[in-house]
Amino acid sequence: MSKQLARHFMLGAGLWLFLQPGVGAEKVVAITQGLGEVRVLHGQEWIVLERNQDTENRIDDDYARTSRPCPPFCIQPMEVTPEVESIGELELLDFMRYQVNPGSGVMVDARTPDWYVKGTIPGSINVPYSDLDTQLGADDFSIEFSLEQFGATKKEAGWDFFQAKTLLLWCNGPWCGQSPTAIRALLALGYPAEKLKYYRGGMQMWQLMGFPVALPADSR
Numbered sequence: 001m002s003k004q005l006a007r008h009f010m011l012g013a014g015l016w017l018f019l020q021p022g023v024g025a026e027k028v029v030a031i032t033q034g035l036g037e038v039r040v041l042h043g044q045e046w047i048v049l050e051r052n053q054d055t056e057n058r059i060d061d062d063y064a065r066t067s068r069p070c071p072p073f074c075i076q077p078m079e080v081t082p083e084v085e086s087i088g089e090l091e092l093l094d095f096m097r098y099q100v101n102p103g104s105g106v107m108v109d110a111r112t113p114d115w116y117v118k119g120t121i122p123g124s125i126n127v128p129y130s131d132l133d134t135q136l137g138a139d140d141f142s143i144e145f146s147l148e149q150f151g152a153t154k155k156e157a158g159w160d161f162f163q164a165k166t167l168l169l170w171c172n173g174p175w176c177g178q179s180p181t182a183i184r185a186l187l188a189l190g191y192p193a194e195k196l197k198y199y200r201g202g203m204q205m206w207q208l209m210g211f212p213v214a215l216p217a218d219s220r
Helices: 003-019 089-100 142-148 178-188 202-208
Strands: 038-042 046-050 085-087 105-109 124-126 153-155 159-160 165-169 196-199
Touching: 003 153, 038 089, 046 202, 085 089, 089 165, 089 196, 142 153, 178 196
Parallel strands: 085 196, 105 124, 105 165, 165 196
Antiparallel strands: 038 046, 153 159
16 A cells, blocks of 8 residues: 555545544433533644533623623524524534534634633634625625635626535524624525525534534644
């Protein structure tokens, strides 16, 4: 076996391992019965995702508040549009395993950078919602840069989304309108609805489930 072939075999075997559900030692707080952990690629680093094992743990103060002024922090509907799938935590973990890790999907933290630098859901990249919406100041450069990150190709007549990746967008929680705004902006740009997903629970529900938060990959 050649060295190059051996290297590809090892990389493929490693990816297969990280696609598998984590078993390991029995956990006090599992994800589901029989599933203890999941691994996700965050930048160039694999991160193990398991729920906090301290049964007395409490959510961070930033997400413990029950009441924020509305507007702007109004409760969001379960669906942004009927064509865009809304998902929960288990579907999010599956998206990490079967789309983010192999490279066919992208998790988008649609929050503003000041939120992003405090910590993000592992495996996410930051594309602020305001970089996609011309009504919020997005220019041609920010839109082009964002869409090219997602695998779209610019054509003379617009954008070609044939090779575009499936996106899962999220923000701070059910009271946050940043990711819904980003989804509507992407739809307006022609991004196919079947290639968009919405995690309404956002950072609030992610932390409420006891999952870890990671610093941005480029700051680690």
